[in-house]
Amino acid sequence: MKRKEFIKKGLFGSFFLSVGTSFGNNVQSFSKPGGYRPIEGVLSPTNTHMVGDGFKVMNFFPNGKGFEERMSPFFLLDFNAEVNFPPSDIARGVGVHPHRGIETVTFAYKGSVAHHDSAGNTGVINPGDVQWMTAGGGVLHKEYHEKNWDKQGGTFEMVQLWINLPKKHKMTPAKYQSILHANKPNIQLPHNAGSVHVVAGEFKGLKGIANTFSPVNIYDIHLNANGEVDFNLPAAFNSGILVIDGSITVNEQTAVPENHYVQFANQSGAIHIKAKSKCILLVLSGEPLNEPYVGYGPFVMNTEDEIRQAIQDYNAGKFGFLADN
Ligand code: MN
Numbered sequence: 001m002k003r004k005e006f007i008k009k010g011l012f013g014s015f016f017l018s019v020g021t022s023f024g025n026n027v028q029s030f031s032k033p034g035g036y037r038p039i040e041g042v043l044s045p046t047n048t049h050m051v052g053d054g055f056k057v058m059n060f061f062p063n064g065k066g067f068e069e070r071m072s073p074f075f076l077l078d079f080n081a082e083v084n085f086p087p088s089d090i091a092r093g094v095g096v097h098p099h100r101g102i103e104t105v106t107f108a109y110k111g112s113v114a115h116h117d118s119a120g121n122t123g124v125i126n127p128g129d130v131q132w133m134t135a136g137g138g139v140l141h142k143e144y145h146e147k148n149w150d151k152q153g154g155t156f157e158m159v160q161l162w163i164n165l166p167k168k169h170k171m172t173p174a175k176y177q178s179i180l181h182a183n184k185p186n187i188q189l190p191h192n193a194g195s196v197h198v199v200a201g202e203f204k205g206l207k208g209i210a211n212t213f214s215p216v217n218i219y220d221i222h223l224n225a226n227g228e229v230d231f232n233l234p235a236a237f238n239s240g241i242l243v244i245d246g247s248i249t250v251n252e253q254t255a256v257p258e259n260h261y262v263q264f265a266n267q268s269g270a271i272h273i274k275a276k277s278k279c280i281l282l283v284l285s286g287e288p289l290n291e292p293y294v295g296y297g298p299f300v301m302n303t304e305d306e307i308r309q310a311i312q313d314y315n316a317g318k319f320g321f322l323a324d325n
């Protein structure tokens with residue numbers, strides 16, 4: 001496929017996003033029990049679509065339902081809930097494509113994914129690991145199931161999160177952080193409740209491992225059945241939790257089943273979680289950028305002119321070179 005066609009067809013959809021802060025229809029509101037941070041809504045799993053031939057994802061945001069910006073600086077949340085891939089001799093995934101203006105962060109829960117980019121970074125992530133790619137001013141990358149994993153096939157579960165870069169860091173040089181599960185700073189919770197692994201930001205004074213361009217907290221929480229945890233996130237930070245596996249009760253009254261996403265109001269109050277069953281949760285919390293943005297396929301910039309520039313630079317080969325498989 002020629003570069004221009006790629007941009008036109010847009011592997012990632014070709015859409016200009018509007019700014020909005022309202023919710024979709026599948027969101028309910030809940031009242032506030034004493035002291036807890038109010039829940040703004042619970043998003044149900046969406047229909048799935050394929051990204052390349054390797055990722056079967058539901059898109060929680062931006063989703064075009066007015067949720068855009070509500071989780072700023074987090075721009076996109078794609079969840080490949082548990083799915084079985086049969087064995088394949090050809091690695092499945094997404095071929096070479098560009099990004100500018102964001103960071104793409106991939107969380108592996110089941111299965112293995114290999115990353116290669118035009119800045120020369122490569123890596124394989126296995127269950128529990130995180131690959132954190134800063135596209136910044138521009139990079140080409142490809143994302144495939146790890147070859148040997150794909151030969152065997154099996155259960156696959158991944159998240160891809162896009163974090164929008166602040167205006168002043170949009171054109172930062174491309175960078176790659178490989179975060180192994182064992183290297184995430186973690187806290188074992190009392191009463192054998194489980195553990196909290198701090199990917200970014202801070203949990204009760206424990207600092208996360210990732211370097212970030214704006215203040216965010218990202219936790220990988222593993223709870224045993226009936227395990228409980230509570231914590232506070234800054235009231236002004238956009239905050240939510242994706243239930244990867246298992247199911248939970250939040251703030252003692254709201255059931256959030258597997259593959260659902262709970263969004264908190266931007267108000268103070270503790271968040272209390274009790275696991276109904278053994279679970280894995282992804283907690284996202286970040287300071288809103290409060291900057292204008294324009295998203296177009298794999299590019300997220302501040303103005304339409306910058307998007308045009310990104311397309312022009314990409315077509316001129318300024319994003320470097322990366323061979324496809
Ligand atoms: Mn990508």
